[in-house]
Amino acid sequence: MIDSFRNIAKTIEPLKPLAVAVGLLCLIVVIVTVLTSETPEGDRYLIPAAVGLLWSLSSYVFIGYFASVPEKTRASQGLLQRMKGRLHRGWYWFVALAFTATTLAAAFMSYRLVSIWLGEHLG
Known part of the structure; x- marks a missing residue:
C-alpha cells in the first residue's frame, strides 16, 4: 500500500502548487465570508470553500508525505540497517x-456538506 501511495504521490507531485493555490483561495473565501457575512445569503460559498480547503490540504499533505516513502530493505543490507528500514517503513x-x-471521514463529511449546500441553494 505505501509503495502504491509513493507512486501516486510522485505521479501527481507537479500538482502540489495547484493544491496550495486552491487551498489559499478557499482559505481566503472562508475568512472573508466569516468576517463580512451578515446574512445567510452571504454565507453562500462558505461550505464549498471549506470542502475545497479540506481536499486541497489533504492533497498537499498526501503528496508531501508519501513522495518520500523509503524503498524496501534488501537482504544484502546488515541486520541493523534492515531493522531501521523496517521501522521507518512501519x-x-x-x-x-x-x-x-481520515480520507474516508473527509469523503463522508464532504458528501454531507455538499448535499446540505445543494439542498439549501438548489432545492
Whole structure:
C-alpha cells in the first residue's frame, strides 16, 4: 500500500502548487465570508470553500508525505540497517492507515456538506 501511495504521490507531485493555490483561495473565501457575512445569503460559498480547503490540504499533505516513502530493505543490507528500514517503513504504514481513515471521514463529511449546500441553494 505505501509503495502504491509513493507512486501516486510522485505521479501527481507537479500538482502540489495547484493544491496550495486552491487551498489559499478557499482559505481566503472562508475568512472573508466569516468576517463580512451578515446574512445567510452571504454565507453562500462558505461550505464549498471549506470542502475545497479540506481536499486541497489533504492533497498537499498526501503528496508531501508519501513522495518520500523509503524503498524496501534488501537482504544484502546488515541486520541493523534492515531493522531501521523496517521501522521507518512501519511508521509510513501507520500514517497510511490513519490517512486512509481520515480520507474516508473527509469523503463522508464532504458528501454531507455538499448535499446540505445543494439542498439549501438548489432545492
